[in-house]
Amino acid sequence: MSTVHQPDLKDRPARLTVGVVGAGRVGPALAASLQLAGHRPVAVSGVSDASRRRAETMLPDVPLVPPAEVLERADLVLLTVPDDVLPGLVTGLAETGAVRPGQLLVHTSGRYGAGVLDPALRAGALPLALHPAMTFTGTPVDVQRLAGCSFGVTAPEELRLAAEALVIEMGGEPEWISEQNRPLYHAALALGANHLVTLVAQSMELLRTAGVAAPDRMLGPLLGAALDNALRSGDLALTGPVARGDAGTVAAHITELRRHAPQTVAGYVAMARATADRALAHGLLKPELAEDLLGVLADGTRGTNGTHGTEGNDR
Numbered sequence: 001m002s003t004v005h006q007p008d009l010k011d012r013p014a015r016l017t018v019g020v021v022g023a024g025r026v027g028p029a030l031a032a033s034l035q036l037a038g039h040r041p042v043a044v045s046g047v048s049d050a051s052r053r054r055a056e057t058m059l060p061d062v063p064l065v066p067p068a069e070v071l072e073r074a075d076l077v078l079l080t081v082p083d084d085v086l087p088g089l090v091t092g093l094a095e096t097g098a099v100r101p102g103q104l105l106v107h108t109s110g111r112y113g114a115g116v117l118d119p120a121l122r123a124g125a126l127p128l129a130l131h132p133a134m135t136f137t138g139t140p141v142d143v144q145r146l147a148g149c150s151f152g153v154t155a156p157e158e159l160r161l162a163a164e165a166l167v168i169e170m171g172g173e174p175e176w177i178s179e180q181n182r183p184l185y186h187a188a189l190a191l192g193a194n195h196l197v198t199l200v201a202q203s204m205e206l207l208r209t210a211g212v213a214a215p216d217r218m219l220g221p222l223l224g225a226a227l228d229n230a231l232r233s234g235d236l237a238l239t240g241p242v243a244r245g246d247a248g249t250v251a252a253h254i255t256e257l258r259r260h261a262p263q264t265v266a267g268y269v270a271m272a273r274a275t276a277d278r279a280l281a282h283g284l285l286k287p288e289l290a291e292d293l294l295g296v297l298a299d300g301t302r303g304t305n306g307t308h309g310t311e312g313n314d315r
Contacts, residue, residue, distance in 0.1 A: 017041075020080060023080075076106065083111045151172045154178070242285075243285055
């Protein structure tokens with residue numbers, strides 16, 4: 001049986017040296033994926049103990065150094081810090097002379113486009129905004145999840161091909177987002193992903209209160225099917241008491257939530273109202289049923305003393 005020698009990545013000359021400023025959950029995963037594509041991580045910065053441990057796990061043997069030294073060592077620098085920290089970091093690096101002409105400077109913020117890197121651009125850097133539309137755990141599984149992950153890409157037109165090529169090398173799918181649409185793009189992702197986590201966590205807590213021993217096992221198939229249906233069919237996938245116009249059932253829900261988890265009532269009512277609006281607009285909710293349902297939801301916003309009980313179910 002013949003064997004073909006597969007050269008180790010270290011035998012291949014890396015096209016770019018890679019540095020990471022901010023060893024949160026995102027930066028080390030992206031650097032590790034670039035390493036798989038033949039690039040060479042050379043430096044990472046991290047402040048907290050958790051960041052340092054994460055860097056050591058995801059990027060073993062890559063030295064931990066201050067941010068300015070990361071830029072000194074790397075051709076491609078990933079700025080993977082919180083959104084609110086990013087503008088000050090870029091300005092500080094540019095003002096201290098840490099940015100080198102021709103250096104690729106990549107941030108992963110969903111909120112910002114390439115404009116936030118203007119101070120570095122004036123110092124000669126090449127600015128790219130590459131935001132992975134993915135939730136990260138800070139573990140090696142994140143590198144696998146990047147396969148097929150969409151990235152929101154924003155860059156000067158002359159750097160568009162370079163930005164898209166980097167995304168493809170990380171296993172992702174580039175999606176061009178204009179500078180002015182970045183905040184809306186990010187709001188859409190937060191609405192879908194971040195709020196989903198909150199909704200699922202609340203649902204599991206309520207199921208435990210109701211005596212369900214394994215809420216995750218109960219919700220897994222249901223939520224998986226709901227997500228798949230929503231992605232395939234959009235609003236036509238709406239089901240449940242709100243879409244059907246079951247005002248009495250919704251009133252009973254609100255009563256029970258007030259009794260057992262009053263902190264969830266406002267969110268339930270807001271989402272139910274949004275669901276009713278969409279179901280009505282798409283002909284799923286009959287207008288003659290919508291009036292009673294919207295009345296129940298209006299009552300649901302008035303206080304949390306449980307006065308709207310089961311006697312209101314026949315509205």
